[in-house]
Amino acid sequence: MRDPVGVEALGDICITGGGPLGGTISVQSSKNAALPMMAASCLHKGTSVLRDCPRIADVDSMIRILRRMGADVRWEGKDLYLDCSILENMVIPGTYTERMRSSVILLSVMLARKGRGSLGYPGGCVIGKRPIDMHLAALEKLGVQIRESPEVIEAECGRLKGTGICFPKRSVGATQQGILAAVLADGETVLENCAREPEICWLCRYLQSMGARIAGEGSDCIRIQGVSQLEAGDFRVPPDRIVAGTYICAAAISRGCITLERFPDGELDAFLQVYRKMGGQYEGKSGKLLANGNGVRFSPGRIVTETYPGFPTDLQAPLMAVLTTIDGVSEITEQIFENRFQVVRQMNKMGADIRVEDHTAVIYGGRPLRGSRVQAQELRGGAALILMALAAEGETWLEGDSFIQRGYEHICEDLSSVGGMIKKTQEY
Numbered sequence: 001m002r003d004p005v006g007v008e009a010l011g012d013i014c015i016t017g018g019g020p021l022g023g024t025i026s027v028q029s030s031k032n033a034a035l036p037m038m039a040a041s042c043l044h045k046g047t048s049v050l051r052d053c054p055r056i057a058d059v060d061s062m063i064r065i066l067r068r069m070g071a072d073v074r075w076e077g078k079d080l081y082l083d084c085s086i087l088e089n090m091v092i093p094g095t096y097t098e099r100m101r102s103s104v105i106l107l108s109v110m111l112a113r114k115g116r117g118s119l120g121y122p123g124g125c126v127i128g129k130r131p132i133d134m135h136l137a138a139l140e141k142l143g144v145q146i147r148e149s150p151e152v153i154e155a156e157c158g159r160l161k162g163t164g165i166c167f168p169k170r171s172v173g174a175t176q177q178g179i180l181a182a183v184l185a186d187g188e189t190v191l192e193n194c195a196r197e198p199e200i201c202w203l204c205r206y207l208q209s210m211g212a213r214i215a216g217e218g219s220d221c222i223r224i225q226g227v228s229q230l231e232a233g234d235f236r237v238p239p240d241r242i243v244a245g246t247y248i249c250a251a252a253i254s255r256g257c258i259t260l261e262r263f264p265d266g267e268l269d270a271f272l273q274v275y276r277k278m279g280g281q282y283e284g285k286s287g288k289l290l291a292n293g294n295g296v297r298f299s300p301g302r303i304v305t306e307t308y309p310g311f312p313t314d315l316q317a318p319l320m321a322v323l324t325t326i327d328g329v330s331e332i333t334e335q336i337f338e339n340r341f342q343v344v345r346q347m348n349k350m351g352a353d354i355r356v357e358d359h360t361a362v363i364y365g366g367r368p369l370r371g372s373r374v375q376a377q378e379l380r381g382g383a384a385l386i387l388m389a390l391a392a393e394g395e396t397w398l399e400g401d402s403f404i405q406r407g408y409e410h411i412c413e414d415l416s417s418v419g420g421m422i423k424k425t426q427e428y
């Protein structure tokens with residue numbers, strides 16, 4: 001037992017580098033699917049259930065906002081019950097909304113339920129400018145008047161009116177905003193140049209199960225025929241493809257072998273192609289994926305992040321951690337968010353040699369990694385630092401666990417269960 005006062009000063013998590021990981025992990029449910037489903041639940045005047053909802057900080061932040069709006073939200077084990085019979089308060093200040101990006105999609109829900117809403121600006125990980133112009137433009141096309149002031153966005157409409165919207169670029173959030181606003185609107189809405197991420201499809205499937213008339217999800221053109229009301233939802237939140245990818249990276253960086261239960265089949269193909277190029281092997285069988293990272297040693301060359309079905313930006317940092325352990329030069333070009341290489345400084349502290357120029361990081365792999373004191377500054381970068389620490393010599397102390405908790409339900413416990421030496425400070 002160590003002195004807890006001294007330990008706390010060093011960081012939130014202590015990771016000791018070691019050998020290959022081995023064992024089985026069940027993949028948690030998806031953050032990016034759960035959040036819009038929670039918003040969608042507000043479109044039914046009654047109680048909906050999201051089964052197997054991830055218990056993560058971003059879900060907690062969304063619960064706080066929904067309660068403030070008047071919803072009665074409670075957990076029963078891992079199931080989240082959302083009673084949205086009464087939603088009265090359509091004024092949500094920035095102190096609530098700035099905790100995460102997804103808060104902005106509640107605008108459409110407020111408009112559909114009450115014809116008005118006032119929302120503080122959304123926050124989220126600082127990985128780029130992350131504007132909301134396309135969200136607001138889509139709502140305006142559906143007949144909403146919007147007034148922006150430095151603190152709040154105020155929106156008002158009579159009834160939402162179906163229309164045609166062509167997004168100037170593919171955005172997950174703006175597509176979700178459009179869908180949520182259109183399902184109860186008068187008439188037909190046609191959304192073009194939509195994002196095609198699996199989370200869009202899951203949102204549509206959830207809404208369809210509530211009676212929404214949506215066609216074309218997963219393609220870039222989604223057609224929605226407005227209905228007058230939605231039934232109660234009862235739906236299982238799907239597994240998280242980014243968490244699954246992070247754990248495959250854990251197998252790769254430790255040259256170990258991890259079986260993933262609840263694998264999000266078919267949602268990680270671009271990532272798995274890169275993993276295979278690096279020498280990783282995998283085999284999928286009845287909802288499970290066995291990832292054998294034993295043979296990982298080849299640089300995949302240049303990777304470019306893209307919208308789905310391309311290589312996901314959310315797995316860019318975990319992949320970069322793996323690339324630091326592979327001899328030779330690899331490159332990652334980030335096309336989605338302009339400020340998503342903050343983690344590089346922390347990785348270099350651990351002995352990596354990564355150089356960033358504009359939107360490209362060049363990774364000179366194979367340098368010896370050593371345990372250090374590092375800081376998580378955003379969600380996925382934080383997870384990537386845990387992976388790197390598993391491959392480093394000695395102890396790494398990581399600060400900023402709160403960022404990681406936004407999206408990973410129990411990453412430390414999961415990786416410990418397959419042999420990683422990871423402890424949270426409070427466990428000392």
Ligand code: UD1
Nearest residue numbers: 032101102130131132133134135171172173174314336337
């Ligand atoms: C979602 C995911 C996030 C993921 C990202 C890209 C959730 C809760 N978050 O974020 O994990 O990294 O998709 O896959 O699902 N943009 C604009 N104007 C807008 C909206 C977006 O210019 O109105 C830009 C963004 O700055 C970014 C790009 O469009 O450069 C894509 O962003 P978007 O797909 O909207 O990401 P999010 O929905 O915020």
